[in-house]
Amino acid sequence: MSAIDNSSTNERLHYCPRCRKPLRRIQGKMGPFWGCSGFPDCRTSLNDVDGKPSIDVDEHYRCPLCTRQLVKADKEKGDYWFCSGYSKGCKVTLADHDGVPEAAYQCQKCHHLLVKRSGKNGVFWGCSDYPNCTASYNDDNNRPKF
Numbered sequence: 001m002s003a004i005d006n007s008s009t010n011e012r013l014h015y016c017p018r019c020r021k022p023l024r025r026i027q028g029k030m031g032p033f034w035g036c037s038g039f040p041d042c043r044t045s046l047n048d049v050d051g052k053p054s055i056d057v058d059e060h061y062r063c064p065l066c067t068r069q070l071v072k073a074d075k076e077k078g079d080y081w082f083c084s085g086y087s088k089g090c091k092v093t094l095a096d097h098d099g100v101p102e103a104a105y106q107c108q109k110c111h112h113l114l115v116k117r118s119g120k121n122g123v124f125w126g127c128s129d130y131p132n133c134t135a136s137y138n139d140d141n142n143r144p145k146f
């Protein structure tokens with residue numbers, strides 16, 4: 001048995017995604033969060049979601065195509081989000097803007113995502129399935145005009 005205080009909840013232990021040591025639930029000034037018991041060698045901290053550590057999955061952000069959760073990529077890989085349905089065939093990735101996935105819009109013809117492009121006549125939105133789908137939409141304040 002370990003000496004980790006687990007008395008407040010009877011839940012199984014959660015482990016640090018980086019060093020695999022147990023995580024501790026800590027009451028911080030801004031509310032509860034999870035810190036690694038390997039601190040200060042490991043400075044992992046995770047948000048608390050319903051009493052469990054959230055492993056970089058934010059409940060608020062959903063894939064615009066399949067509505068599965070979006071997952072933020074590892075820092076080393078760059079600032080972007082990908083669909084948690086990736087292994088199921090949904091290859092949506094979205095750029096990160098200050099911790100928020102960029103807004104994405106679906107093509108009205110084929111339901112692929114649209115990408116913002118700049119052409120001779122200014123900015124427009126084209127289908128990411130181009131050239132299979134040649135739909136394009138005018139830009140209206142940073143969003144496609146349908």
Ligand SMILES: [Zn+2]
Pocket residue numbers: 016017018019020021036037038042043044
């Ligand atoms: Zn750790």
Ligand SMILES: [Zn+2]
Pocket residue numbers: 063064065066067068083084085090091092
């Ligand atoms: Zn998806």
Ligand SMILES: [Zn+2]
Pocket residue numbers: 107108109110111112127128129133134135
């Ligand atoms: Zn399309």
